[in-house]
Each structure stands twice: as C-alpha cells, then as structure tokens.
Amino acid sequence: MKTTLVLFGVGHMGSAIARGMLQTGNTDLRIIDPDLSALQEFSALGIRTDTACLSLAPNDVLMLAMPPQVFGAFSSDTPCVHHHQGLVISVMAGIRISSIQQMLGTQNVVRSIPNTPSEVFEGMTVYCRSSSVGENLARKARDVLESFGRAVEVSDEALIDPATALCGGGPAFVAYFADALQEFGIKAGLSKDAALAITIQLLRGTSALLATTGKPVMQLCREVMTPGGTTERGIWHFDDEGVGRTVLDALSKSSARSRELGLAITESLSQFEVAK
Numbered sequence: 001m002k003t004t005l006v007l008f009g010v011g012h013m014g015s016a017i018a019r020g021m022l023q024t025g026n027t028d029l030r031i032i033d034p035d036l037s038a039l040q041e042f043s044a045l046g047i048r049t050d051t052a053c054l055s056l057a058p059n060d061v062l063m064l065a066m067p068p069q070v071f072g073a074f075s076s077d078t079p080c081v082h083h084h085q086g087l088v089i090s091v092m093a094g095i096r097i098s099s100i101q102q103m104l105g106t107q108n109v110v111r112s113i114p115n116t117p118s119e120v121f122e123g124m125t126v127y128c129r130s131s132s133v134g135e136n137l138a139r140k141a142r143d144v145l146e147s148f149g150r151a152v153e154v155s156d157e158a159l160i161d162p163a164t165a166l167c168g169g170g171p172a173f174v175a176y177f178a179d180a181l182q183e184f185g186i187k188a189g190l191s192k193d194a195a196l197a198i199t200i201q202l203l204r205g206t207s208a209l210l211a212t213t214g215k216p217v218m219q220l221c222r223e224v225m226t227p228g229g230t231t232e233r234g235i236w237h238f239d240d241e242g243v244g245r246t247v248l249d250a251l252s253k254s255s256a257r258s259r260e261l262g263l264a265i266t267e268s269l270s271q272f273e274v275a276k
C-alpha cells in the first residue's frame with residue numbers, strides 16, 4: 001500500500017522538511033496549512049495542498065508541525081485525524097507522547113525533534129516512539145525522518161526535552177555564535193561578503209575535521225591554541241567570562257521551556273479528565 005506523508009504545518013520547520021524531502025525526489029507528500037500563502041510554493045511544484053484536512057487514508061503517515069500552542073485547537077477542529085490507525089509523527093516542542101495519544105485518540109505516536117538544516121538534507125532528528133509502535137512502523141518512521149537528514153532514536157522520552165534544546169535549537173545557537181564571528185570580521189575592516197565567506201568555511205571546515213578525524217572536540221580546540229600564541233588569549237577570555245557555563249545555562253533554559261510546554265498540556269488534560 002502506498003504511504004503518503006501528510007504534513008500539517010509548513011512554517012519554518014515544516015517547509016524545511018518538505019524542501020529536504022523534495023530535494024531527494026520524495027514527492028509522496030500532502031501538505032495542510034490554514035495559511036494559503038505558505039502553501040503556494042508547494043502547490044506550484046504539483047504537491048497536493050489544502051487549507052484544511054477533511055479525509056485521510058488509513059496508511060497515511062501524519063506529521064504534526066504546527067506550533068504546540070495551537071495543537072489543542074487543531075485536535076478539536078480536525079476530526080479526521082482522530083483514531084488514525086497509521087503512524088503519527090510529531091515535531092512539536094514539548095508535547096508529550098501521552099498527550100498526543102489522548103488528544104487524538106491514537107496509539108502509534110513518534111515524538112521527534114528535527115532541525116532546520118533538514119532543508120538542505122543535513123537535518124538531525126532525535127526521536128522516541130510509543131510502546132505501541134512495533135518494528136514495521138518504527139522502520140517507516142525512521143525512513144521518513146531519514147528522508148531529510150540523519151535520525152537518532154532514544155528510548156527515554158525525557159531526553160527529548162534536552163534534545164529539543166541541543167538538536168532543534170542548535171542551529172540558532174550556532175548561528176548566534178557565527179554572527180559574532182562575522183561581526184568581528186566586519187568591524188576589523190573585512191567586507192561583509194568576505195567575513196561571511198570566512199565564517200561559513202570555518203563552520204564547514206571545523207565540522208568536517210571533527211567528523212573525519214573523530215578527535216575529541218576540546219583536542220581540536222587545544223591544537224589551535226599554540227602556546228604563547230594568539231588563540232589562547234581568546235580562549236582564556238572565554239574561560240574568564242564563563243562562556244562555556246553561559247552556553248550550558250542557555251540550553252538548560254531551552255530544555256526547561258520544552259518541559260514546561262509539555263506540562264501545561266498534560267495538566268490541562270488531567271483537569272479535563274477530573275471535570276468529566
């Protein structure tokens with residue numbers, strides 16, 4: 001039976017996933033988003049798009065890529081997603097597997113956190129499946145998630161919150177640092193284009209070096225810090241200013257927000273159960 005990925009939401013993350021999939025020739029895709037302007041790029045490519053979902057095939061794989069804050073309204077306004085027998089993959093930050101199961105009346109849920117480099121088939125997704133997802137559906141989920149990059153499965157759902165900070169948010173943290181590097185170049189007199197080209201090649205080269213040599217990250221750092229030379233002055237300043245600690249704190253705050261988003265829904269669901 002043919003499997004179609006039905007993608008709900010093509011904002012920044014959903015469109016990155018759709019573009020990544022299309023780049024590899026995977027067009028078994030249907031896209032639903034109430035914002036008509038978000039759909040135009042994809043309908044122009046011949047992809048089936050709709051502003052609302054009225055029906056689904058039992059074998060469809062659903063991917064939920066709307067903001068977590070609208071998931072409650074989505075679940076009450078979209079009856080066709082209820083009791084879906086196939087696979088439901090969420091990319092929403094925070095929302096727990098049990099909440100999705102409860103709100104959609106479905107069992108086979110994969111909670112995942114991808115990232116925006118999926119757009120160029122360099123995505124990284126961390127995911128966790130519900131106990132009802134057997135080997136066949138698990139393989140299907142992995143195939144979907146690897147159609148726009150790499151995927152790593154974790155068995156403990158609690159790890160998805162820190163993974164949301166590290167993997168989902170990671171491109172923002174790296175881009176923030178890259179912006180500071182580029183700004184230094186510009187302030188020092190390089191053209192914007194030259195500063196950007198250097199920054200891009202730094203990120204690419206450093207990541208290739210890490211991946212190819214397998215050296216520990218800090219070894220790579222130490223190998224650049226020639227004793228008595230220039231780089232150690234910069235790294236010592238990072239140490240004095242506690243930059244490493246600041247980064248750890250920043251990611252902890254992101255992770256805590258993921259937990260908080262999930263808890264808000266879990267609590268409102270349990271209040272609803274008590275009121276029933």
Ligand SMILES: NC(=O)C1=CN([C@@H]2O[C@H](COP(=O)(O)OP(=O)(O)OC[C@H]3O[C@@H](n4cnc5c(N)ncnc54)[C@H](O)[C@@H]3O)[C@@H](O)[C@H]2O)C=CC1
Pocket residue numbers: 008009010011012013014032033034035038065066067068070073074091092093113114115116168169
């Ligand atoms: N932006 C990122 O890098 C990442 C985002 N995520 C998750 O992806 C989801 C989307 O995030 P973004 O794309 O950044 O948000 P966004 O605000 O860019 O896009 C959200 C999209 O969802 C659509 N939408 C709203 N209500 C909908 C409904 N009822 N049905 C279908 N679509 C609906 C909106 O029209 C919009 O196109 C969130 O749950 C977020 O936690 C996960 C990992 C990374």
Ligand SMILES: O=C(O)[C@@H]1CCC=N1
Pocket residue numbers: 093164165168169
């Ligand atoms: O900031 C957010 O909430 C989403 C989830 C991970 C990356 N972006």
